[in-house]
Amino acid sequence: MPTEVLVRVEAVGLNPLEARLRAGEFPLLGAPPFVLGWDVSGVVEESLSWRFRPGDEVFGMPLFPRAANAYAELVAAPPHCTWRSSRPRSRTSRPRRCPSSA
Structure with a gap:
């Protein structure tokens, strides 16, 4: 697409349904091989859109309801x-954890 954003994936959201998809319980994505992952967070590598520049931290659900291949290193997103x-922007790209509620 001429307006896509290329995102270097730093974190993904894990959904319990994805394990069931990988096990073949739902034929949503067809037969393997396929790359799972819907929720993605990362840093823009390249952008053909005026909305984003390289280095911007972004998140999203590209291509939802289809899988966005968020488990890959790079994702092309509308x-x-x-x-x-x-x-x-943090000084490190280490994954962040939510604080404990306890």
């Missing part, structure tokens, strides 16, 4: 399914 992160 800009209308991708949003800029509002949090400040």
